[in-house]
Amino acid sequence: MTSMTMIQALNSALDVMMSRDSKVLTFGEDVGYFGGVFRVTEHLQQKYGAKRCFDAPINECGIAATAIGMAAYGLRPVIEIQFADYMYPAYDQIVSEAARIRYRSAGDYTVPMTVRMPYGGGIFGGQTHSQSPEALFTHVAGLKTVIPATPYDAKGLLISAIEDDDPVIFLEPKRVYNGPFDGRRDKPVQPWSKHPASEVPEGYYAIPLGKAQTVREGGDLTVLAYGTMVHVALAAAEDSGIDAEVIDLRTLVPVDVEAIVKSVTKTGRCVIVHEATRTSGYGAELTALVQEHCFYQLEAPIERVTGYDTPYPHALEWEYFPTPPRIIKAMRRVMES
Amino acid sequence: MTVRRANAFDLHVPAPRARPGDKPDFSDWSFPEPGDTPRPEVDAPAAELRDFAYGLIRVLDLGGSAQGPWAPRLGADALRRAMKSMLLTRAFDERMHRAQRQGKTSFYMQCQGEEAISIAQATALAPDDMCFPSYRQQGILIARGYPLVDMMHQIYSNRLDPMKGRQLPVMYSSKKYGFFTISGNLATQVPQAVGWAMASAYSGDGRIAAAWLGEGSTAEGDFHAAMTFAGVYRAPVIVNVVNNQWAISSFQGIAGGENTTFAARGVGYGVPALRVDGNDFLAVYAVTQWAAERARSNLGPTLIEHFTYRAGPHSTSDDPARYRPADEARAWPLGDPIERLKAHLVGLGEWSEEQHRIAQEEAIEIVRAAGRDAEKVGVLGVEGAHEIGSMFEDVYKDMPWHLKRQREEAGA
Ligand SMILES: Cc1ncc(C[n+]2csc(CCOP(=O)(O)OP(=O)(O)O)c2C)c(N)n1
Ligand SMILES: [Mg+2]
Numbered sequence: 001m002t003s004m005t006m007i008q009a010l011n012s013a014l015d016v017m018m019s020r021d022s023k024v025l026t027f028g029e030d031v032g033y034f035g036g037v038f039r040v041t042e043h044l045q046q047k048y049g050a051k052r053c054f055d056a057p058i059n060e061c062g063i064a065a066t067a068i069g070m071a072a073y074g075l076r077p078v079i080e081i082q083f084a085d086y087m088y089p090a091y092d093q094i095v096s097e098a099a100r101i102r103y104r105s106a107g108d109y110t111v112p113m114t115v116r117m118p119y120g121g122g123i124f125g126g127q128t129h130s131q132s133p134e135a136l137f138t139h140v141a142g143l144k145t146v147i148p149a150t151p152y153d154a155k156g157l158l159i160s161a162i163e164d165d166d167p168v169i170f171l172e173p174k175r176v177y178n179g180p181f182d183g184r185r186d187k188p189v190q191p192w193s194k195h196p197a198s199e200v201p202e203g204y205y206a207i208p209l210g211k212a213q214t215v216r217e218g219g220d221l222t223v224l225a226y227g228t229m230v231h232v233a234l235a236a237a238e239d240s241g242i243d244a245e246v247i248d249l250r251t252l253v254p255v256d257v258e259a260i261v262k263s264v265t266k267t268g269r270c271v272i273v274h275e276a277t278r279t280s281g282y283g284a285e286l287t288a289l290v291q292e293h294c295f296y297q298l299e300a301p302i303e304r305v306t307g308y309d310t311p312y313p314h315a316l317e318w319e320y321f322p323t324p325p326r327i328i329k330a331m332r333r334v335m336e337s
Numbered sequence: 338m339t340v341r342r343a344n345a346f347d348l349h350v351p352a353p354r355a356r357p358g359d360k361p362d363f364s365d366w367s368f369p370e371p372g373d374t375p376r377p378e379v380d381a382p383a384a385e386l387r388d389f390a391y392g393l394i395r396v397l398d399l400g401g402s403a404q405g406p407w408a409p410r411l412g413a414d415a416l417r418r419a420m421k422s423m424l425l426t427r428a429f430d431e432r433m434h435r436a437q438r439q440g441k442t443s444f445y446m447q448c449q450g451e452e453a454i455s456i457a458q459a460t461a462l463a464p465d466d467m468c469f470p471s472y473r474q475q476g477i478l479i480a481r482g483y484p485l486v487d488m489m490h491q492i493y494s495n496r497l498d499p500m501k502g503r504q505l506p507v508m509y510s511s512k513k514y515g516f517f518t519i520s521g522n523l524a525t526q527v528p529q530a531v532g533w534a535m536a537s538a539y540s541g542d543g544r545i546a547a548a549w550l551g552e553g554s555t556a557e558g559d560f561h562a563a564m565t566f567a568g569v570y571r572a573p574v575i576v577n578v579v580n581n582q583w584a585i586s587s588f589q590g591i592a593g594g595e596n597t598t599f600a601a602r603g604v605g606y607g608v609p610a611l612r613v614d615g616n617d618f619l620a621v622y623a624v625t626q627w628a629a630e631r632a633r634s635n636l637g638p639t640l641i642e643h644f645t646y647r648a649g650p651h652s653t654s655d656d657p658a659r660y661r662p663a664d665e666a667r668a669w670p671l672g673d674p675i676e677r678l679k680a681h682l683v684g685l686g687e688w689s690e691e692q693h694r695i696a697q698e699e700a701i702e703i704v705r706a707a708g709r710d711a712e713k714v715g716v717l718g719v720e721g722a723h724e725i726g727s728m729f730e731d732v733y734k735d736m737p738w739h740l741k742r743q744r745e746e747a748g749a
Binding site for chain 2: 029030032033034037050051054055056057058059061062085086088089124125126127128129278279308309310311313314315316319320
């Protein structure tokens with residue numbers, strides 16, 4: 001075990017998989033010599049050569065499309081979209097092609113590729129370095145969507161994503177790349193090394209896709225979250241005095257509905273948190289699932305705490321970002337109704 | 338029967354000639370001499386212009402004298418004005434880069450080494466020609482006289498920021514100054530410029546459009562959409578590829594620069610393409626004037642590749658020492674654009690070391706004064722600079738019910 005940041009854990013996952021399987025290769029903008037603008041692919045080119053870790057032209061469509069071609073050939077490409085905000089040129093290839101190739105060829109061709117992208121705000125990156133587009137992927141049949149919240153999960157989930165025989169969208173919460181930021185801006189961010197989930201095995205291990213994790217047990221209400229918001233939800237639980245159960249979904253599709261139902265059946269109350277815009281966001285899907293499965297156990301309406309339905313602002317970033325006080329307000333409303 | 342050889346193929350992954358620790362190496366490039374390139378008529382058919390995509394139009398020699406048929410007729414006053422705009426741009430960049438380092442804002446991008454491009458082009462275009470810039474054409478705003486203090490308000494996202502604190506620093510917008518709102522998504526502006534030019538042709542108002550993008554961004558599909566539409570409809574537009582050799586850490590070979598020039602992209606679309614020394618103010622001016630005249634004569638689009646070097650980091654988030662030799666900018670064979678125009682003006686007897694020094698100090702003073710004014714209004718992070726409710730404005734013309742409700746929830 002070594003203490004790793006999320007960046008180091010992701011790097012380690014790529015390293016482990018590249019050393020185990022010569023079919024694994026990785027590319028993207030600034031990914032090669034430089035090791036990526038967030039340094040997730042650092043040293044991989046030096047270690048595995050420029051044919052297995054290389055810089056791509058600035059064309060996200062081409063990055064996704066060539067990865068599809070490689071995957072159809074039988075490789076396991078892992079591509080990096082520099083920021084999730086820049087995935088839109090690749091969207092047609094991901095949605096119309098990667099997601100459907102298995103179905104339309106009746107399994108004749110498959111696309112075992114992984115699309116890594118840093119997402120989310122809280123870094124003063126403005127509207128083109130802050131978006132959370134997960135719902136644009138969860139809405140697409142044929143894609144799996146994964147979002148880790150800790151270094152330990154990041155490595156184990158990335159390994160599973162690479163080994164998965166279907167295309168996996170792997171969204172990385174960049175606000176917690178270097179520390180478990182919990183939305184309390186007045187407190188200094190702890191380094192990952194102080195967090196138990198930064199203890200990461202150096203070698204191979206896999207965390208199955210489709211399995212949520214209860215990160216805080218509680219009896220009063222259930223908070224469903226993923227990515228950065230897991231840490232914010234934990235802070236909210238701590239500050240609120242409400243005995244909340246916090247569930248880190250980890251995989252959004254296929255989602256661990258059993259874990260959700262089990263918890264909400266126990267607590268009878270549910271708050272859903274995400275940073276993405278609200279309308280047609282992933283929280284809407286979760287709300288529907290909870291009411292479908294737990295309608296008679298619910299004691300209060302489900303609440304969503306989300307980004308507002310605006311582009312991500314620059315100066316008002318902290319008014320936009322769902323912080324613990326906003327989550328606590330929603331928790332109180334749910335407790336009181 | 339097909340005979341297949343094992344290991345018959347080898348992927349070529351381009352790599353630059355020099356990395357950190359190496360000596361900068363530009364020895365594989367050869368350039369035509371200043372003055373050697375003929376100047377064609379503006380109505381020459383595209384098919385006769387192909388060679389220009391592979392050459393390099395140069396006017397100023399490295400000693401500062403203007404050579405050959407491209408040497409423009411520009412009066413000394415105009416040249417001095419341009420010099421002052423370039424000095425102002427560099428002083429502005431230095432201060433704002435420092436301001437970011439001091440924590441006054443989140444981000445900044447300089448155009449160091451590329452000042453001649455924006456400023457010569459702003460000089461050659463009419464003031465109401467429409468610009469669709471990337472994030473590295475602040476020189477256009479400065480040359481057009483946009484208030485520096487307003488640029489700073491934007492960079493500080495403060496109360497007087499014309500963009501109401503919504504955008505990342507340097508993502509300016511000004512309809513009044515013919516400067517389209519800058520996008521963070523690369524190359525999107527280029528086909529938009531073509532559409533604007535098509536609208537201008539449709540309306541017959543005589544204004545032309547120009548777009549800028551980096552050589553790295555030419556890989557994006559949007560650039561190719563722009564070239565296709567511009568070529569098909571012969572839109573009055575100038576597409577400028579600023580080849581500053583680097584796209585963050587990727588050298589121009591990653592965008593295809595090893596195989597051919599970026600200007601050569603025009604050839605395939607039947608769009609006349611000129612390649613120019615981007616550090617040569619006079620050459621950039623002359624080439625832009627040629628392209629503008631062509632567009633204004635209803636002869637359609639021109640692609641210009643500006644061959645230059647990004648002397649600074651990509652942005653304040655970047656450290657170029659990690660991927661290129663630290664002294665590569667100094668070794669750039671085509672010099673510094675300000676020094677080269679200075680040598681020219683001095684050679685003409687229209688400028689002196691002393692005047693240059695004074696102009697530099699004046700530029701620094703103008704920027705300092707604007708900086709003081711902007712900082713008085715506030716830097717990034719000043720509480721209450723924008724009321725929370727403003728976040729919900731301008732998403733739509735009229736605010737729908739759900740945004741009104743969210744605005745209330747946000748406590749506005
Ligand atoms: C669609 C998209 N992909 C990726 C990025 C990230 N990015 C920002 S600038 C840049 C490099 C651009 O290089 P170039 O086009 O050469 O312009 P330069 O910065 O050199 O002026 C990259 C990859 C982006 N902004 N938009
Ligand atoms: Mg460039």
